Amino acid sequence: MTEVVTGMDGSGTTAAGPAPAAPSAAEPSVARISNWSEIRARFLANKLAVFGLLIVVILLLVAVFAPLIAPADPLHQDLMNTLKEPSSKHWLGTDALGRDQLSRIIYGSRIAMIVGLASILLACFIGITLGAIAGYFGRIWDTLIMRVADVFFAFPLLVGAIVIILLMGRGVLPVVISLGIFSWATFARLLRSQILSVREMDYVHAAKALGASRRRIVLKHILPNSVTSVVVYAASSVGIAIVAEASLSFLGVGVSPEVAEWGNMIFAGKDFMGVKDYLWVYPSLSIVTTALGFVFLGNGLRDALDPKLR
Amino acid sequence: MGRYVVRRLGQLVVVVLGATMILFACLFVLPGDPVGSIGGDKARDPAVVKELRAHYGLDDPLVVQYVHYVEKLGKGDLGEDYTQGRSVNEILQPKLVNTAKLAVTAIIFDVILGLSVGVLAAMRRYSVWDVSVTFLTTLAVGVPSIVIGMILQRFFVVELGWFPLISDGSFNSMVLPAVTLAIIDAALVAQIARSTMLEVLRADYVKTAVAKGLPRRTILTRHIMRNSVIPVITYLGISFGGLLGGALITETIFNWDGIGLALITAIQSQNNPIIVGVVTYSVAVFILLNLIVDLLYAALDPRIRLS
Numbered sequence: 116m117t118e119v120v121t122g123m124d125g126s127g128t129t130a131a132g133p134a135p136a137a138p139s140a141a142e143p144s145v146a147r148i149s150n151w152s153e154i155r156a157r158f159l160a161n162k163l164a165v166f167g168l169l170i171v172v173i174l175l176l177v178a179v180f181a182p183l184i185a186p187a188d189p190l191h192q193d194l195m196n197t198l199k200e201p202s203s204k205h206w207l208g209t210d211a212l213g214r215d216q217l218s219r220i221i222y223g224s225r226i227a228m229i230v231g232l233a234s235i236l237l238a239c240f241i242g243i244t245l246g247a248i249a250g251y252f253g254r255i256w257d258t259l260i261m262r263v264a265d266v267f268f269a270f271p272l273l274v275g276a277i278v279i280i281l282l283m284g285r286g287v288l289p290v291v292i293s294l295g296i297f298s299w300a301t302f303a304r305l306l307r308s309q310i311l312s313v314r315e316m317d318y319v320h321a322a323k324a325l326g327a328s329r330r331r332i333v334l335k336h337i338l339p340n341s342v343t344s345v346v347v348y349a350a351s352s353v354g355i356a357i358v359a360e361a362s363l364s365f366l367g368v369g370v371s372p373e374v375a376e377w378g379n380m381i382f383a384g385k386d387f388m389g390v391k392d393y394l395w396v397y398p399s400l401s402i403v404t405t406a407l408g409f410v411f412l413g414n415g416l417r418d419a420l421d422p423k424l425r
Numbered sequence: 426m427g428r429y430v431v432r433r434l435g436q437l438v439v440v441v442l443g444a445t446m447i448l449f450a451c452l453f454v455l456p457g458d459p460v461g462s463i464g465g466d467k468a469r470d471p472a473v474v475k476e477l478r479a480h481y482g483l484d485d486p487l488v489v490q491y492v493h494y495v496e497k498l499g500k501g502d503l504g505e506d507y508t509q510g511r512s513v514n515e516i517l518q519p520k521l522v523n524t525a526k527l528a529v530t531a532i533i534f535d536v537i538l539g540l541s542v543g544v545l546a547a548m549r550r551y552s553v554w555d556v557s558v559t560f561l562t563t564l565a566v567g568v569p570s571i572v573i574g575m576i577l578q579r580f581f582v583v584e585l586g587w588f589p590l591i592s593d594g595s596f597n598s599m600v601l602p603a604v605t606l607a608i609i610d611a612a613l614v615a616q617i618a619r620s621t622m623l624e625v626l627r628a629d630y631v632k633t634a635v636a637k638g639l640p641r642r643t644i645l646t647r648h649i650m651r652n653s654v655i656p657v658i659t660y661l662g663i664s665f666g667g668l669l670g671g672a673l674i675t676e677t678i679f680n681w682d683g684i685g686l687a688l689i690t691a692i693q694s695q696n697n698p699i700i701v702g703v704v705t706y707s708v709a710v711f712i713l714l715n716l717i718v719d720l721l722y723a724a725l726d727p728r729i730r731l732s
Contacts, residue, residue, distance in 0.1 A: 163563075265436065266443030269708045271670035274688075278451050278704060281692065358569040362674055365571050366689055381571055385678075388575070389583035399572040407567035 157419040164415020170408030177221055178228040187215035189222040189375035201393055208393050210383060216394070219375035220401050226376045227405055230290055231357040235349050237295030242302025243338075243345060249303065250310030250341075251333055261307070264300040272297050272359055273366075280368050290369055294356050301352075302345055309341030316340070343420050351413025354406045361402050377402050433716055444708045445498060448701055449491050503702040508694060513702040517684060521706060524676070524683030527599060528668045531607035532661060538607070539614025540657065544650075546615070547622035558615060565612035570671050574605040574678035592681050602675040609671075610664045617660055621653040628652070655722065662718030669707040 158164055177184060186206070193213035201208040207216035249260040267275070272294070279293030313319065314337055322332050363369035364378030372379055377398040384395030478484050485493070497504065503513035546558040581587050581601060592598035625631060626649065634644045669685070676685035684703045691699035 262436070262439050263443065265440045266447065269440055269444050269712050270447075270704070271667060271707055271711065273670035273673055274704055274707050277673075277688070277692070278447075278700075281700065282451065354567070362569065362571055366673060366677060368689075368692060378571070381575065385575065388579055392579065395575055399575060403568050403572055406569060407564070410563070410567045 154419050158415055161415045161418060163411045164419065167408045167411025167413075167415055170404060171412055174224055174405055174408065175228060178224040181221050181225055185215075185218035185221040187218045189214060189218040190373065191215070198387070198391055198394075200391075207397050208391075210380070210394060211387075214375075216380070216397060219380060220377070220397055222375040223377045223380065223398065223401065224405075226287065226370060226374065227357045227360065227402075230287060230294070230360040231353040231405075231409075233291045234294035234298065234356045234360075235352045237291065238298035238302055238352070239345065239349055241295070241299035243306055243342070245299070246303035246306030246345075247310060247333060247338060250307040251314060251329075251337060257307070260303065264303050267297060267300040268304075270297055272355075273362060276359065276363060277366075277368050280363065285368065285371050287370055290360055290363060294359055298352060298356065301348065305348060306341060306345050309344055310337055313337050313341045347413060347417040347420060350416050351409055354409025354413070357409070358402065358406050430720070433719060437712055437716060440712055441709070442495075444712075445495055445705075446491075448705055448708075449494050451701060451704070498705070503705060504698045506696060506698050508696055513698050516699065517687060517702050517706065520682060520684045520687045523594065523681065524669070524672050524685060527603055527606060527672060527675070527681060527683060528665065530599060530603040531610070531668060532665070534603060534607040535611045535614050535661065535664075536657075539611040540618050540654075542611075543615035543618025544622055544653070547619045547626065550623065555619075558619070562612040562615050565608055566616075568609070570605055570609065570674045571678070573608055574602075574675055577601050577605055578678060590680075592679055594682065598679070599681070602679040602681045605675045605678070606668055606671050610661070610667070613664070614657055614660060617656050618653060621656050622649065625649050625652045658718060658721055662714050662721075665711065665714045669710065 158168075191214060193209065195213065196205075196209055197211055197213040199205055199209045199213075201216075205215050205217065207220065209215055210219070245260045245264070249257040270278075275297035276290070276293035279296060280289045283289035283292065319332060319336050322336050327335075360369060361376070361378030361381070364372075364374075364376050365382045367382070369378055370376050372382075380398035381395045381402075384391070384398070387394050501514065503517070505511070506513050506516055509516070542558055542562075546555040549555055578590075578601065582590050588601050589595075589598045592602070631644065631648055634648050672681075672683055672685035673688060674685075675681065676683045677689055680686070684706060687699060688703040691697075691703070
């Protein structure tokens, strides 16, 4: 996470000269691509990384098969059985409207996964496209795109997201778009700085000399060799996006309040603090587990793909 | 150095202008008719509506409105609040001070706790202390501030009653929100401090200093600390922007009367000038801090020639 954010000022703008770190950053990436089995072995040897992967896979399964796993309808209100402590009938109790907490948590994983993955995919798409243009074409494109990135970077994630949500209204799609729009700048910066070093590599010059088209050079040579750090950052960003999404809902500007979603549940449980703690403890645990899963996965990927970055 | 500052300031202007465009667009597109909410029932009278629209310059072309907005912004004027008719600055300034108090306390906490824990872990590498620091900081990074805030409030306010539930602005009521705000960053600072310390400890200039027979203390302060602190400063500068975002959550949980709480309240009452005011403040603070960090950088590390 730290190595990502160090290049604060988009300096070195259009200069073609390789950054000081160029050789060391790019050399391993050449060998890296052809060694999937080695990467896999390194990843699997890392217990924490495997644990993170396990959490993420389980969460995905829970999200996909929520209707089969959940014991009840997460929206079904049972007003005769409100605020029941956890029991054999309701494993995690019921909320103030008699809704089954376990089912709400299970369905909540859907919102978390959809928002986390979709918003980072959007951020990757914008960031990789613009970062590649800035890094490869340089000149005016570079200046223009990086200054726009600076502008987006100047908004704290939650504050920026709130602005977009105010414009679009509450809901899953606005949350996805707002988080994506205020996350792409880091991806663009990261990719651009990688490309600046990769495009001076001999194999790129060789491809150019052989008369390869620009398109081919960018898609076949430059992107595959500079995208590693973006992938690593994306993995840990999903966790950040999920936490941001829950925070937005907690603040009353995320998904609608009746939706089964972890941030909403914590907010609803806040009024019962000290009396009915199970209302907010279990959704909190879900968020923590998810966030940790992605942190472990991201760190594991980083160490496996590029041991030098550790 | 001078040229670098000028260039950075130039970039700053571009970023500020870009940010104002986004902010202005928000001001303009945000749902809700500003005039409708000001006048209440009376605004239905066409003459009053016309008067009000003229007062706020709502009939001018967009570009003219934007220029007016930037002009006012340049003078530090954020306009007038719709519900109380007071200037946004007047309303927000005391709240900004409150948030700043919170953020600065959190940063101090980050530096003291994060640095000392990280440095000690690096100096006793692979000890029980080091391993538990690595473990705990990894865990802390995954625990979002909503959860930390809820847990702290549950135990220290509800269970033990050490701190007030509704904050009264006193130092006592600032402790928990500041800690909530600081924990994740303190963990990250500790991680960064540990890894840079380990790197610096292996550096040739440290070996040289030891070989020269310099006192441990001098090596630690002059050679090791000064060189390990740079990544930490970079991180803290960036995290300050995050603190403003985190303040939204901590201020809401602990009822701390800062700009985060003001933003949430303004959203609930559709008070657009306050919303735009808070966002403007946070962007401006973030940009300024980045500049300060870059300059501090240069002051600390003579190798950074700021090209």
